[in-house]
Amino acid sequence: MNLQDPVHKKVIGISFIVFSALWLLSMAFFDTFMDFFVDRAMEESGGDPDVFFIFDIINSIFWGLTILFFIPRLILGIALVSGQKWANIPSLVYGVVSLINFPVGTALGIYCILVFTAKKPEEDY
Template structure:
């Protein structure tokens, strides 16, 4: 069971880190595109474009950070064998179920590891 927990911890750290890297790349791409668009608009429209740009960058970044940071924390916690980490991983795994196909697989694997770990803990007690 420990090998499954180790794999789950590594998968969580990698998936959370990849989400952060992709967020950074998309943020840079959007900044570049919107800067090019800003060159072709009227001066009075620049204020509106800047507001829209900030909203376009802030909302997705907030959502991704809200999901990827706890994922990384859960992965590190699992690797350091913290008891709270499996509960956090289960919560994040349930959110990942909606992210088809890789997130769904990771969510199902998380639920399976949590269930097996609970079963082994009950047998040991």
């Protein structure tokens, strides 16, 4: 199997786009759910809004992680699909980082490592 074929990089790019879009949608759902939850809790308790600041902190941490990991991965996926050469090394880094996301991220990370570290096949003489 020739891992230097550009099709492999496009497959990785499409998977980066799909997984990043799913994570961004799930974060938007989580944000909406948390806002709804906090509003209902404040209505029922009639309490001070300063008590629920911890939910804002948690929400901010999750959005910070989303911006740090998934928006760049979305940009890298678009760059890989369009064939940009600059996206190879950052995609390898994100592939290594995705090894901790068991099981799908691990498979994608191994595939990224294989594709981006593959050497050109020597031609037969």
